[in-house]
Amino acid sequence: MRSLIFLLKKIRYYNASNFYHDINMFNNLEIHHLKTLEALYYYKSVANAAEKLNISQQAISLKLNKMRNIFGDQLFLRQDNSLVPTEYTHKILPYVTNVLENIHNIPLPSALKLCEINRTLVISATDYAQKVLITPLIRKLSKEAPNVQLIVCNIEVASLAKKMAIGNIDLAITSYGYVPEGLLATPIHTESYRCLSGNTSTSNTQPMSLKELVEFDFIVTNPGTGNLKGSADYWFEKQNLSRKIIMSAPSFDMTKAFLKNTNMVAFIPSRLLPCDGLNEIILEKYPPGYEVVATYHPRSKDDILINWVLKEMAKHSN
Numbered sequence: 001m002r003s004l005i006f007l008l009k010k011i012r013y014y015n016a017s018n019f020y021h022d023i024n025m026f027n028n029l030e031i032h033h034l035k036t037l038e039a040l041y042y043y044k045s046v047a048n049a050a051e052k053l054n055i056s057q058q059a060i061s062l063k064l065n066k067m068r069n070i071f072g073d074q075l076f077l078r079q080d081n082s083l084v085p086t087e088y089t090h091k092i093l094p095y096v097t098n099v100l101e102n103i104h105n106i107p108l109p110s111a112l113k114l115c116e117i118n119r120t121l122v123i124s125a126t127d128y129a130q131k132v133l134i135t136p137l138i139r140k141l142s143k144e145a146p147n148v149q150l151i152v153c154n155i156e157v158a159s160l161a162k163k164m165a166i167g168n169i170d171l172a173i174t175s176y177g178y179v180p181e182g183l184l185a186t187p188i189h190t191e192s193y194r195c196l197s198g199n200t201s202t203s204n205t206q207p208m209s210l211k212e213l214v215e216f217d218f219i220v221t222n223p224g225t226g227n228l229k230g231s232a233d234y235w236f237e238k239q240n241l242s243r244k245i246i247m248s249a250p251s252f253d254m255t256k257a258f259l260k261n262t263n264m265v266a267f268i269p270s271r272l273l274p275c276d277g278l279n280e281i282i283l284e285k286y287p288p289g290y291e292v293v294a295t296y297h298p299r300s301k302d303d304i305l306i307n308w309v310l311k312e313m314a315k316h317s318n
Contacts, residue, residue: 016094031100033070037054038100040083044084046083048062071088115145115146118147120150122169123170125154126173127253128269133173156224161181162311167295169308170300173294177231182298188295188313193294194270196266196279196288197278198262203279207283216244216265217264218245219259219264219266220248220267221248223250223252224250226247228247229245229246233245235288239285246264
């Protein structure tokens with residue numbers, strides 16, 4: 001659009017004594033008008049220009065009439081079976097061609113290289129995602145995109161959609177249940193749970209029944225929210241069982257730390273195992289796992305950096 005305004009200003013300056021229209025007269029001039037003007041100039045007829053642009057002759061005529069009103073000049077005069085450019089059209093054609101060439105030469109997003117990107121990338125993630133997905137990414141990111149600065153913040157739940165809409169967060173690693181309406185999500189991998197305890201007496205070689213398990217006190221992990229509910233509660237209810245949750249931790253790291261100092265048990269994602277000082281309780285049945293996803297604003301769907309990060313995360317997860 002700046003190129004178009006530049007064109008119009010140059011035209012106005014070029015013949016100021018005879019051309020004193022206010023720049024506001026050009027507000028309705030669009031790129032397709034310039035394409036039509038160029039086609040009429042070189043193909044000398046409405047029919048030939050219509051064939052070149054793959055539109056109807058009526059559409060060409062309507063565009064020509066519109067341009068005549070905008071420029072205040074006939075632009076083309078009919079002579080026999082051809083259209084002859086006016087002197088004014090000859091004068092403005094180089095500027096029209098220049099604008100169209102500049103538009104044609106605008107690089108596509110796919111032409112941008114990672115090493116050319118200079119920006120800050122903000123990723124919101126749980127401690128799980130920070131360790132499992134972001135840690136392996138850092139070295140590769142610094143090598144492939146050395147001008148990209150990375151900010152990693154704790155998972156945002158309540159205001160995620162708003163912060164993505166205004167550009168405060170570019171990417172969030174979460175699960176499908178926490179993806180706000182209006183955001184896109186790409187699956188990274190499927191995670192499963194293991195049951196851990198700091199109490200060495202819980203070590204077992206034979207699988208423990210769920211009835212035995214619910215006799216223990218539980219810690220649940222709720223990043224971004226604080227409540228005494230866990231993702232496995234509904235699953236326990238389907239088994240006609242209920243567990244006693246006495247503590248909620250804000251991260252899996254804190255859950256593991258609390259387990260080491262209590263007799264409580266907790267479900268921990270398998271990719272965070274093994275854990276020094278904790279032992280796994282082998283169970284007869286396990287709660288269902290969950291799909292880890294990366295969520296982002298729809299405007300980032302074709303973002304070369306976001307897409308590269310998503311591919312790298314999925315690669316490291318396999």
